[in-house]
Amino acid sequence: MLTVNRELLESNFFELVKAPSTSGTVDENLSTATIVKQFEAMPYFQKNPKFLQCYPIPNDGFDRKVVTALVKGNGKSNKTIILMGHTDVVDVSDYGKNQDVAYEPEKLMKRLDPNSMNADARNDFESGEWIFGRGVMDMKCGVSVSIAMLEAASRNQEELSGNLLFVGVPDEENNSLGMIAASENLLELSQAHDLNYVACIDGESQFPYYPGDSNKYIYQGTLGKFVLMAYAVGKETHGGDSLTGLNANLIISELTRRIELNMDLSDSYEEEVFSPPTSLKQTDTKQHYNVKTPESAYAYYNFLTANQSPKYFFDKVKELAVQAMTDSLDKQRRETEKFFEMSNSKGSFYDWTPKVFSYSDLVEMAKEHGGQAFEEHMKGCMDEWRKQPEMDQRILAVKMMEEVYSFCPDKDPKIILFYVPPYYPHIKPTTETPEKAKANKVVEMVSDYAKKEFNEDVGVERFFTGLCDLSFVSLQNAEDVISNIMPNMPNWGFRYELPVETIKKLDLPVMNIGPYGKDAHKNTERLHKDYSFRIYPQLLAYAIKEMLKA
Known part of the structure; x- marks a missing residue:
């Protein structure tokens, strides 16, 4: 079984960690x-430089690259673990005020005030067993242990009945463009x-299941996620004449009320059972103050998947969107009637019907x-957007949708539903192939090994549950992706795309075995030294040994 050089591991x-790498x-x-x-x-x-490669991410505005490193074993097997x-x-x-030393744990920990931390973080800090x-x-330790494992394999090629391939990818904290390209x-x-x-x-650290959860975990699969955007079109009017229009904020709020935390x-x-959806952003599209009501507003919602396809939830939300439109129109009519009654006056009503459309x-x-004029207009817009690689993918999707909508003759109030990046397919444990069944079994064996040794x-x-790049090496709802997500994600094929056929061909068994840490994405992010540098590498080495067995 491979043994890493701990001194080299910690040094690397x-x-x-010291290398800033903000997503x-x-x-x-x-x-x-x-x-x-x-x-x-x-x-x-140094002897085999061709086995170390950097692959640029196609059309990336930041010139980011995927790093791969291959160590070949004794030649008796072509089995390979990524x-x-x-x-x-x-x-x-x-x-x-500690931003300048956030990447230098030793300096940071001299500045940190444990009294400003919650009880769990303070206890960990004072124990001396943790690195902040x-x-x-998240996830420089997992990456470093993988590098150390390849170094160990390179010193013991005759003992390695197979190969190890390291894959380091950028952009996971953003849109996972690195892993999408790496596939x-x-x-x-x-x-x-x-x-x-x-x-x-994958070497992601475990995620706690509840506040104060100090348990350690390893994983057989990964949750998926998708982000669904709803764009509400109302009818703008002067704020002093509010009953003569339909506020887009009312429409989008009615929909959010139906989606938020809906089990x-x-x-x-x-x-x-997994967490229900939640809104990640809700806003109208007014750019500055004026006394007009907003004509449009949007919100996007985070959905987690473990079993159902995104289309299953898309169809359910479409039903809720019809309800939201119906209730918004009913409220506008009801309050207008009340106005006429209270003011002893008469007037007419708008005769809008509830409308919900998909982007497709x-x-x-x-x-x-629009015909050819529409096609040429969108091409011109895309040429301009290519010059703005820093534009957020969600904003880009809104802009694309708005340009498409400008060519649609129907300007009545409505809700438009579409997907926005990123999309993470779920991978549920399965025994559909001998390799996948073996991977599930090996994860259980690693757990037993941890207890025994x-x-x-x-x-x-x-x-x-933390979401990770394992999502892009297997695709369990491929047909729904092709038929539903692709035509309903404005960015697809322009600045965002999953190589569906490639991922289907890979179809890899997966597992996540990582270090022990807490508070990802918080200023108390920390790593347990002994488990992460002594025990975790040996658990990973054991998993490698078992997976490469005949």
């Missing part, structure tokens, strides 16, 4: 360069080097009404 870890910025390239340097320092890659991890981190704004800093758990690289590498992938192992829109798998419905209307209770969970 702190060096990697969605050019700084991500700093961690990529650090990883390449660490591999280049290994004699194996060790993957993301190289970016969230920003450090939450560290306040941005990226230490294509994985197919290329398998063909170029005759690699038979038997498992993809009928939560997914489940066997006896496990909108595109068809625009093509029919280290007296550590490590629970086995079916789904990693």
Whole structure:
């Protein structure tokens, strides 16, 4: 079984943490360069430089790259295990006055005031058993252990009956463009080097299931997520004459009220039930103050999936959107009637009907009404948007939808539903192939090994709930993606796309075995030293050994 060089592991870890790599910025390239340097320092890659590669993400405005490193074993088997991890981190704004040392744990911990922390973080800080800093758990440790595992394999090739492939990807904290691009690289590498992938192992730290959860976990699959946007079109009017229009904020609020924390829109798998959807943003589209009511507003909602396809929830939301439109129109009419009654006056009513469209419905209307002018207009818009790589994908989707809508003749109040990036397909544990059944079994064996060798209770969970890039090596709802998500995501094929056929071909067994940490994305993010540097590497080595067995 492989044994990592702990001294080298820790040294590389702190060096990697020190490299700022805020997601969605050019700084991500700093961690990529650090990883390449660490591999280049290994004699194996000095002798075999072709096994260390950087692949640019296509059409990326920040010139970010996927890093791959391959260590071949004794040649007796082409079985290959992928060790993957993301190289970016969230920003450090939450560290306040300590932002300048957030990437340097030793300096940071000298400045931290334990009295400002909650009880759990304070106890961990005072124990001396934890490392605090941005990226230490999410996920520079997992990446560093994977690098150390390849270094160990490179020193013990004769003992390795198979191959190890490291894949380091940027942008996981944003839109996962790195792993989406890497899926294509994985197919290329398998063909170029005759690699038979038997498992993809991510090194994300475990996620607690409740506040104060101190348990350790490893995972057989991963939750999926999609983001559904609703764009409400009202009828603007002067704020002093509010009954003569229909406020888009009313419409979108009626829909949010029906979606927010609605357990009928939560997914489940066997006896496990997952969190219901929640709104990630809600706003109208007015850019500055005036006394007009907003003509349009939008909100986007986070959905988790474990079993059902996004289309299942899309159809349910469409029903709720009809209800929201109906109630908004009923309220407008009801309050207008009350006004006439209270003012002893008479007037007419708008005769609107509830309308709900998908984005694909909108595109068809625009093509029919706009013809070639519509196609040329959208091409011109896309040429301009290409010059703005920093534009948020959600804002881009709104802009694309609005341009399409400008060619639609129907301007009555309505709700338009569409998907926005990112989309993470779920991977539920399955025994549909011998390899996937074996991967599930090996995760259970790792748990037993942890108890036997280290007296550590490590629970086995079916789904990693923190969302991760494992989603892009297998696709269990491929046909719904093709028929429902692709035509209803404005960005698809322009600035965002999943290589559906590639992911279907990969169809890999997955697992997540990672370090022990707490408080991802918080200024108390921390990593348990002993478990993460001593025990976790041995659990990973055990999983590798078992997966490569004949």
